Amino acid sequence: MDTKLQLAEALAPLCGMDAAAVQEWFEVPKKADMGDLAFPCFRLAKAMRKAPPAIAAELKEQLVLPAGFSKVEAVGGYLNFFVDTASQATAVLDKVRSMGDAYGSSELGKGKTVCVEYSSINIAKPFGFHHLPTTAIGNALYRIYKFLGYRTIGINHLGDWGTQFGKMITAYKKWGTKPIDDYTIRELVALYVRFHEEAEKDSTLNDEARAWFHKIETGDPEALELWSKMKDGTIREVKVTYQRMGVDFDSWAGESFYEDKMPAIIQELRDKGISKLDHGAEIVDLSEWNMPPCIIVKSDGSTIYATRDLAAACYRKEEYDFSKLLYVVAYQQDLHFKQFFKVLELMGRDWVKDCVHVNFGMVSMEDASFSTRSGNILYLDDILQAAVDKTYAIICEKSPDLEDKQSAAEAVGVGAILWSVLYNNRIKDVSFTWDKILNFDGETAPYVQYTHARCCSVLRKAEEFDFSSADASLLDDPYSAALLKTLEAFPESVLSAADKYEPYVVSRAVVAIASAFNKFYYEQRIMADDPKVKAARLALTDATRQVLKNGLNLLGIVAPERM
Numbered sequence: 273m274d275t276k277l278q279l280a281e282a283l284a285p286l287c288g289m290d291a292a293a294v295q296e297w298f299e300v301p302k303k304a305d306m307g308d309l310a311f312p313c314f315r316l317a318k319a320m321r322k323a324p325p326a327i328a329a330e331l332k333e334q335l336v337l338p339a340g341f342s343k344v345e346a347v348g349g350y351l352n353f354f355v356d357t358a359s360q361a362t363a364v365l366d367k368v369r370s371m372g373d374a375y376g377s378s379e380l381g382k383g384k385t386v387c388v389e390y391s392s393i394n395i396a397k398p399f400g401f402h403h404l405p406t407t408a409i410g411n412a413l414y415r416i417y418k419f420l421g422y423r424t425i426g427i428n429h430l431g432d433w434g435t436q437f438g439k440m441i442t443a444y445k446k447w448g449t450k451p452i453d454d455y456t457i458r459e460l461v462a463l464y465v466r467f468h469e470e471a472e473k474d475s476t477l478n479d480e481a482r483a484w485f486h487k488i489e490t491g492d493p494e495a496l497e498l499w500s501k502m503k504d505g506t507i508r509e510v511k512v513t514y515q516r517m518g519v520d521f522d523s524w525a526g527e528s529f530y531e532d533k534m535p536a537i538i539q540e541l542r543d544k545g546i547s548k549l550d551h552g553a554e555i556v557d558l559s560e561w562n563m564p565p566c567i568i569v570k571s572d573g574s575t576i577y578a579t580r581d582l583a584a585a586c587y588r589k590e591e592y593d594f595s596k597l598l599y600v601v602a603y604q605q606d607l608h609f610k611q612f613f614k615v616l617e618l619m620g621r622d623w624v625k626d627c628v629h630v631n632f633g634m635v636s637m638e639d640a641s642f643s644t645r646s647g648n649i650l651y652l653d654d655i656l657q658a659a660v661d662k663t664y665a666i667i668c669e670k671s672p673d674l675e676d677k678q679s680a681a682e683a684v685g686v687g688a689i690l691w692s693v694l695y696n697n698r699i700k701d702v703s704f705t706w707d708k709i710l711n712f713d714g715e716t717a718p719y720v721q722y723t724h725a726r727c728c729s730v731l732r733k734a735e736e737f738d739f740s741s742a743d744a745s746l747l748d749d750p751y752s753a754a755l756l757k758t759l760e761a762f763p764e765s766v767l768s769a770a771d772k773y774e775p776y777v778v779s780r781a782v783v784a785i786a787s788a789f790n791k792f793y794y795e796q797r798i799m800a801d802d803p804k805v806k807a808a809r810l811a812l813t814d815a816t817r818q819v820l821k822n823g824l825n826l827l828g829i830v831a832p833e834r835m
């Protein structure tokens with residue numbers, strides 16, 4: 273809020289502080305009749321050698337109130353400022369209109385790069401419901417940082433390496449019935465399951481699998497081709513799901529990408545005396561930090577997950593020179609991240625302070641037809657489809673005349689699923705029910721989307737009416753004022769979401785806007801008789817539409833115009 277900065281600048285010289293410090297001291301008064309902004313004078317008492325109430329009174333006398341404020345009062349040790357609602361309304365509406373789709377964005381990140389690693393699924397394994405949080409939260413953070421002017425690199429750190437691919441090839445060679453490219457993920461998973469069943473009875477299968485993985489590692493053409501076709505097939509299939517969710521990546525460099533980058537890391541760890549031999553394995557002892565050792569090379573000579581992560585972090589620093597590298601990965605891997613961050617620190621990579629493990633809790637489903645069937649994995653695609661089908665039924669009931677019900681159902685069904693992991697603190701476990709996430713009146717994506725569509729519908733009805741030069745000072749009722757406040761707060765929510773790596777701050781901001789709009793909508797006639805009032809209310813409706821759309825977009829959620 274620019275007026276806040278102007279006020280800070282006006283106050284700063286009077287208190288011998290700089291404007292940034294003054295801004296930090298600002299508070300929001302507890303009661304609305306105490307004004308919109310307060311400046312506490314208590315901490316000035318020592319330097320100014322006066323009692324806080326006297327300081328407040330003196331500052332009040334000296335201060336030239338900047339535009340945007342209607343009055344200032346000295347109460348106790350506080351200065352209370354009252355915003356000039358008319359000029360505030362005009363400023364907010366002007367800003368939203370002039371910035372449009374960019375309202376809430378900034379150039380804060382100009383010249384800086386943020387790498388966001390998210391989703392990171394495993395090849396030839398189910399793209400499961402448990403991948404929802406990383407995919408949705410990572411995508412939202414990616415969009416938020418981009419909006420704030422950062423160069424953003426979205427990375428899908430594919431699990432595309434390891435002994436399981438030897439098993440897959442063994443199974444395929446034994447029981448495969450068609451070209452490997454034609455296998456769907458589910459069919460590949462079935463092959464994998466069969467491998468394990470048969471290997472229980474016949475352990476030579478495991479030897480074969482090891483031999484095949486060795487062939488992949490040593491570049492045998494047949495093994496490499498089968499492996500890479502399996503990988504291509506999986507990527508082709510998951511891209512369809514990603515597209516449904518509005519998710520995209522700049523890099524698909526998976527674990528295999530770092531195969532040739534690990535030897536240098538292993539060597540450096542030896543040379544610097546950071547790693548040591550332990551029962552034939554190479555490990556980094558982390559007991560000093562109360563952590564189990566980080567294994568770098570296993571006793572059979574193979575590298576592991578952590579080694580690849582070390583190589584990946586170093587590669588990314590070199591390739592992208594990030595100012596931040598975010599890993600959106602479940603909290604089950606907290607220890608893994610602590611360990612390999614510590615190893616990077618021991619290697620003298622001081623940029624490890626810019627690496628952040630953005631962890632999150634578990635997601636589960638309270639629906640008998642989906643959950644708890646033992647050992648069953650929930651495919652994300654099935655959940656998305658179920659949500660879309662259920663939404664379709666709701667829309668048929670609510671809006672029987674809607675023309676394109678299918679695309680509205682797609683947007684709302686998928687939006688509801690994404691929202692389920694974007695509305696709370698990341699670390700909270702979420703368990704969702706269909707009733708909860710598809711509730712059009714709750715704090716849900718469908719509710720926000722519905723409010724957005726409501727704005728669009730109001731504006732369609734007023735299509736002929738020109739409100740471009742509306743007089744915002746006519747928005748002087750409490751419902752308009754409350755709504756304007758939520759619109760004004762939006763840019764700060766975007767900043768705060770980035771700062772905390774918490775997309776929920778944006779979700780909450782859009783819910784606050786939607787609910788303020790709905791109160792306004794029910795309490796005030798937008799199509800007022802007085803054309804001037806009508807113009808002002810339509811302008812406010814249009815601004816609401818715009819900010820809801822921007823907010824949903826940051827969350828990767830589509831904002832349909834009709835539903």
Ligand code: ARG
Nearest residue numbers: 392393394429430431581601
């Ligand atoms: N593919 C891994 C899994 O599904 C997640 C990878 C997380 N990222 C990382 N850099 N370790 O568990």
